[in-house]
Amino acid sequence: MKAAVLNAPQTPLSIEELTLDKPGPTEAVIRVIAAGVCHSDLHFIEGTYPTRHPAVLGHEVAGVVSEVGSAVTNVSPGDRVIIGFVQPCGHCADCDSGRPNLCSQGAPRRESPGLMRDGEAVTQMANVGGFAEYVITYASGLVKVADDISLEIAALVGCSVMTGYGAVVNTAGVTPGSTVAVIGAGGVGLNIIQAAALAGAEKVIAVDMVEHKLTTARDFGATDVIDAGDGDPVAKLQELTGGGVDFAFEAIGLKVTAEQAYQMAKRGGTAVVVGMVPPMDKIEVSGMIWLEEKTLKGSFYGGARFHRDMPNILNLYRQGKLNLDGLVTRRYKLEEINEAFDALKNGEVTRSVLAIGIE
Numbered sequence: 631m632k633a634a635v636l637n638a639p640q641t642p643l644s645i646e647e648l649t650l651d652k653p654g655p656t657e658a659v660i661r662v663i664a665a666g667v668c669h670s671d672l673h674f675i676e677g678t679y680p681t682r683h684p685a686v687l688g689h690e691v692a693g694v695v696s697e698v699g700s701a702v703t704n705v706s707p708g709d710r711v712i713i714g715f716v717q718p719c720g721h722c723a724d725c726d727s728g729r730p731n732l733c734s735q736g737a738p739r740r741e742s743p744g745l746m747r748d749g750e751a752v753t754q755m756a757n758v759g760g761f762a763e764y765v766i767t768y769a770s771g772l773v774k775v776a777d778d779i780s781l782e783i784a785a786l787v788g789c790s791v792m793t794g795y796g797a798v799v800n801t802a803g804v805t806p807g808s809t810v811a812v813i814g815a816g817g818v819g820l821n822i823i824q825a826a827a828l829a830g831a832e833k834v835i836a837v838d839m840v841e842h843k844l845t846t847a848r849d850f851g852a853t854d855v856i857d858a859g860d861g862d863p864v865a866k867l868q869e870l871t872g873g874g875v876d877f878a879f880e881a882i883g884l885k886v887t888a889e890q891a892y893q894m895a896k897r898g899g900t901a902v903v904v905g906m907v908p909p910m911d912k913i914e915v916s917g918m919i920w921l922e923e924k925t926l927k928g929s930f931y932g933g934a935r936f937h938r939d940m941p942n943i944l945n946l947y948r949q950g951k952l953n954l955d956g957l958v959t960r961r962y963k964l965e966e967i968n969e970a971f972d973a974l975k976n977g978e979v980t981r982s983v984l985a986i987g988i989e
């Protein structure tokens with residue numbers, strides 16, 4: 631099968647022929663229909679986050695199950711699925727306490743590589759590796775999708791929508807009448823914005839340096855916008871709100887914007903870091919945290935309870951309460967993947983989707 635392979639950091643992806651193993655007892659093979667092009671993939675291409683090479687990236691994926699292992703009961707061949715990039719074990723303390731996104735066990739590891747190039751193991755990002763015609767992964771990460779939802783939309787729910795919506799609903803618990811700031815109005819940020827608006831926030835303030843992203847943010851429910859390229863965004867936000875917001879979200883993945891999120895939270899407020907801040911960076915906060923009673927939290931995969939949250943999100947979309955169609959700005963073929971990443975780097979798109987297979 632064809633896949634886009636990363637052979638070294640800071641090099642273009644190359645389309646190559648790879649082979650898949652047969653699924654183990656708890657695994658499934660999925661024919662990929664659509665894969666979103668996400669900033670998290672870019673972190674691995676740019677080398678901000680390490681990975682073993684060769685690697686297939688792609689973790690925002692939906693497709694059709696083509697084969698399942700002997701012990702798989704949650705999906706069958708022909709099922710349309712979102713491929714979750716965490717595959718929870720279902721029985722550890724984290725899974726048991728309703729935090730499967732933090733599952734410490736994971737699904738049982740296979741002994742031989744699932745994906746190979748001429749006998750050499752190929753890393754699959756997050757056990758997914760969706761920039762490919764097929765994915766072999768643990769079935770516990772698969773969430774079924776009803777027939778009335780396109781797999782392009784379902785793919786987005788696999789990362790950016792779940793991450794943004796979940797950061798609001800699960801991690802922060804945004805309340806009606808509260809004030810919210812969102813730094814970064816990209817694929818994840820727009821979902822934070824629309825989920826905060828849906829949760830009844832009185833003010834949803836989008837902060838970005840790209841003008842057209844601020845315009846889009848208004849379409850997704852931002853009540854106010856701050857151009858971070860023109861003066862100090864923290865001072866502007868404090869002026870606009872009279873001292874800060876109840877909830878500030880960082881959706882870019884930088885030390886400086888994580889610190890700004892903390893500064894934007896008012897006394898008693900909460901800052902939530904959603905973006906992939908480089909692992910060696912330190913986020914510095916004021917020693918007055920005790921007096922101000924501020925909370926600084928991380929949010930991974932929107933604190934997803936996959937089998938509850940993803941169908942809920944799709945239901946809100948069906949009811950017209952979440953705008954997921956508006957997230958897709960461009961479509962590319964798998965062969966055009968490097969162009970899609972260039973467009974992402976240049977801030978041209980909200981979300982590009984690779985149309986890899988046909989249903």
Ligand SMILES: [Zn+2]
Pocket residue numbers: 668669670671689690789790
């Ligand atoms: Zn992602």
Ligand SMILES: [Zn+2]
Pocket residue numbers: 718719720721722723724725726730733734735736
């Ligand atoms: Zn677990």
